[in-house]
Amino acid sequence: MRTKPASTRKPAISPTKLSTYLECAVKYRYIYIDKIGRFYMKSRAAFSFGSTLHQVLQQYHEPGAERSLTGMLSRFEEGWISAGYASAAQEQEHQAAGEQILLAYHASAEARQEELGPVETIATERTISCDMGRFKLTGRVDRIDLHVDGTLEVVDYKSGRLTVTEEEVAASLAMNCYQLILSKMYPGAPVCATIYCLRSGESATARLTEEGLAEFERDIRDVADVILDMDWLETAPVRIEHCADCDFLSRCEGEWRRQERARRLHEEPAEDEQGFSEFGL
Ligand code: SF4
Numbered sequence: 001m002r003t004k005p006a007s008t009r010k011p012a013i014s015p016t017k018l019s020t021y022l023e024c025a026v027k028y029r030y031i032y033i034d035k036i037g038r039f040y041m042k043s044r045a046a047f048s049f050g051s052t053l054h055q056v057l058q059q060y061h062e063p064g065a066e067r068s069l070t071g072m073l074s075r076f077e078e079g080w081i082s083a084g085y086a087s088a089a090q091e092q093e094h095q096a097a098g099e100q101i102l103l104a105y106h107a108s109a110e111a112r113q114e115e116l117g118p119v120e121t122i123a124t125e126r127t128i129s130c131d132m133g134r135f136k137l138t139g140r141v142d143r144i145d146l147h148v149d150g151t152l153e154v155v156d157y158k159s160g161r162l163t164v165t166e167e168e169v170a171a172s173l174a175m176n177c178y179q180l181i182l183s184k185m186y187p188g189a190p191v192c193a194t195i196y197c198l199r200s201g202e203s204a205t206a207r208l209t210e211e212g213l214a215e216f217e218r219d220i221r222d223v224a225d226v227i228l229d230m231d232w233l234e235t236a237p238v239r240i241e242h243c244a245d246c247d248f249l250s251r252c253e254g255e256w257r258r259q260e261r262a263r264r265l266h267e268e269p270a271e272d273e274q275g276f277s278e279f280g281l
Pocket of ligand 1: 024025026027237238239240242243244246247248249252
């Protein structure tokens with residue numbers, strides 16, 4: 001009988017995987033080990049809204065694309081994703097908000113071009129990765145710009161946020177992962193990361209220093225090692241503050257009920273044991 005050759009592909013670790021693990025190891029197990037997320041994770045208006053906008057901005061920034069406002073608005077209408085909205089009224093509200101966002105985005109993109117000079121977008125909605133030995137660090141970036149001074153700027157769009165500070169960008173696990181990957185893909189190139197709030201047009205940029213990148217890399221390796229060495233069968237749910245908003249809550253509650261029944265059965269002595277104890281044996 002022919003046996004299947006063992007896979008030589010390295011496990012991929014992404015910022016989403018890292019933050020899921022750091023939020024809750026059981027959630028990580030359900031999504032990435034047991035792969036049961038599709039049975040529990042609900043469509044949400046925010047995901048659909050964000051995906052629609054991301055896809056319009058991807059096309060807008062593609063090399064050679066026509067960068068007109070009318071083009072953006074018609075792509076928004078054609079690519080609209082309806083899943084996850086609670087009502088037609090909520091969907092209409094988001095459609096109107098999306099149009100306003102694109103209007104403001106178009107105006108600010110033009111102003112930015114005038115302010116910064118020619119900035120070349122070298123990638124949109126692209127998966128980037130680097131080899132980290134035991135694993136591959138990977139992430140999907142919304143946009144990478146190349147500035148005239150050679151700086152590579154990774155830009156992340158946020159469709160739900162109104163404000164962002166430099167400190168928040170500097171503390172962002174995802175933005176730091178992207179900078180680390182870019183610094184390995186393009187050694188020597190200065191890198192920075194920007195979060196752009198689509199609803200308000202506010203943005204902030206941060207840059208990891210060489211020491212900062214080295215320290216971040218050590219932290220990422222430590223967390224990845226824990227994930228890769230984890231005994232997932234032994235990973236059971238424990239109540240934490242994230243449970244209230246978690247799509248897996250019903251599953252974990254079932255598990256807690258089973259644990260409680262098992263605990264009670266263990267605590268209640270069996271009948272014959274009771275009998276023996278009555279006779280002092
Ligand atoms: S309900 Fe709580 S314990 Fe269960 S997966 Fe979600 S966050 Fe983790």
